[in-house]
Amino acid sequence: MAVKIEKERSVLVVFPHPDDEAFGTSGTLSKYVDMGVPVTYACLTLGEMGRNLGIPPFATRETLPEVRKKELQAAADAIGIKDLRMMGFRDKTVEFEDDEKMVQLISGLIDELDPSLIITFYPGYSVHPDHEATARAVVRAVRRLPEEKRPKLYLVAFANDTEEGLGMPDIEHEVADMLDRKIKTLKAHASQTGYMIHDLEKAIAAGEAEAIERFAKERFYRYRWHDDFEESF
Amino acid sequence: MEKVNPEQLQRLIDSFAGKELYIHLETTNGSYAAHFNEGFFNAGAFIRNAQIRFELGKVAGEAPHRVGLKLPYGWVYAQGITHYELDEHGRLLMAGLDGSGKLAVALELSETPFAY
Numbered sequence: 001m002a003v004k005i006e007k008e009r010s011v012l013v014v015f016p017h018p019d020d021e022a023f024g025t026s027g028t029l030s031k032y033v034d035m036g037v038p039v040t041y042a043c044l045t046l047g048e049m050g051r052n053l054g055i056p057p058f059a060t061r062e063t064l065p066e067v068r069k070k071e072l073q074a075a076a077d078a079i080g081i082k083d084l085r086m087m088g089f090r091d092k093t094v095e096f097e098d099d100e101k102m103v104q105l106i107s108g109l110i111d112e113l114d115p116s117l118i119i120t121f122y123p124g125y126s127v128h129p130d131h132e133a134t135a136r137a138v139v140r141a142v143r144r145l146p147e148e149k150r151p152k153l154y155l156v157a158f159a160n161d162t163e164e165g166l167g168m169p170d171i172e173h174e175v176a177d178m179l180d181r182k183i184k185t186l187k188a189h190a191s192q193t194g195y196m197i198h199d200l201e202k203a204i205a206a207g208e209a210e211a212i213e214r215f216a217k218e219r220f221y222r223y224r225w226h227d228d229f230e231e232s233f
Numbered sequence: 234m235e236k237v238n239p240e241q242l243q244r245l246i247d248s249f250a251g252k253e254l255y256i257h258l259e260t261t262n263g264s265y266a267a268h269f270n271e272g273f274f275n276a277g278a279f280i281r282n283a284q285i286r287f288e289l290g291k292v293a294g295e296a297p298h299r300v301g302l303k304l305p306y307g308w309v310y311a312q313g314i315t316h317y318e319l320d321e322h323g324r325l326l327m328a329g330l331d332g333s334g335k336l337a338v339a340l341e342l343s344e345t346p347f348a349y
Contacts, residue, residue, distance in 0.1 A: 049279075051261060051263050051335040051336045051337075052335050053234075053330055053334055054334040055333070055334040056234075057316055057328075057330060057334065060234055060318060060328070061326060061328060061336065061339045062324065062326060062348070063320075065348070127264070127268045129264060130264075159268070160271065195333075
């Protein structure tokens, strides 16, 4: 059910944390970059509240943002994203921001960039409160547009009840040819991925089908406008 | 950060007593705790840049240590403190890292506000 990656006018990626782009979307984003599609990545926070500080610790609560900022830039470089925007929110506080302000932030990006596709999380199925708040803001901003003007939404969902609620993903991108860049992206986020990168590389080198299958396919849901998460906002 | 040396940490805490301070206090299980372990009751708390002054501060217990601060009208404490550092801005950063190096608790004191 893999689908050909369609050429887009431009792509807007909105995630709250450095590394949210790495696991599920960096292969797809690399493809768009190679097609010459302008990609903008708006990353809302610097993952300031990340828990992994290592043994012995490589950072403190106060130095972690600077570490992750550099990692985010390196990840964007690995993918080839030229327009990386750090939006200045604080990790784990996005849901407590003014909801209308968040919608307007996204509306402003849409007005400026006129994306034909927005990639973010699926509201209700993305586990972390920052993911959910980001997803809600994006869906609300897009909902305000007349239907024919709405960009497509490719949404990442990974809650344990995703299949129960949404069924199977609508979009599956084959990104096996982007594995090098995907691994480079993951490695860029060393403070977050250090624990798994070695095992992953080993599994891929050994040709373990399951690891490659999981890693070489990126899956997205379209938004179910007929089953909107709220009546209106 | 280094592993707690209780005597040294006590001296550092003493050096902040009686001063107008900004505090960062945090406990966390991580936002994914109930995702990986369904039914897990995920609780935590976070306060940053509240202003306090304490008259007595103590490092207590065996490692991982407890740190308590007695305020003129109340208390602050953190348990599970394993590491500390006086950083280049003169801030006292204390943290409790679990066996895999993940932060579970943080208590930090500074004479100037922490970044946002």
